[in-house]
Amino acid sequence: MINQENEEMLVNLAELFKVFGDSTRIKILYALLEKEMNVTEISEALNMTQPAISQQLRILKSSGLVKFRKEGKSAVYYPSDEHVKIILNIGIEHLGD
Template sequence: MPAKKVHDVCEVKSIDAKKVKRVKKEMLSDDEVGRLSETFRVLADSTRTKIIYALSGEELCVCDISNVLGMSISAVSHQLRVLRNMRLVKFRKEAKMVFYSLDDEHITTLFNEGLKHVRE
């Protein structure tokens, strides 16, 4: 069997081979593309959006965030873990409570840029 080719991919060079080559050469690296979409993906969920906005003013404990959003502690905690893994929030423990706050001003800039866009 010959090396199977995906039929759906246009293989003709009739289009604009030079253009394709040039654009291909200037394409972002896989690493950049991956980190870029990962970055946007954390911001692309409404629960996380609300958490980030809530924390943009002041630090809050998990229970407070849960109250502000009207969501279960568990759901909030799961999302806080995502934000923690992405290093977007930091936390500090005080007795039984855990206080979260923002930990990445680049993301804040990006977030505000997005906010500006939807409010345009």
């Protein structure tokens, strides 16, 4: 049975999965699993414009999937925790079945 507490959790889970529903965001997350990068490095790695990357990074930050730290005038992005890697790897495993 779905009670009010479960309902809220399931709505939040659906919102999280929406973030994973964009291929650009998935590419950014996948790239950040390899190494921490700034916006310029991500845009070069994905062959996309910096504004496009910045827009997707804002969504990933607000969803708690990436964090950043300042290095001089630049922000270096990285996955927020091990769960991001686990979620991506489970999705990849599922596709392989």
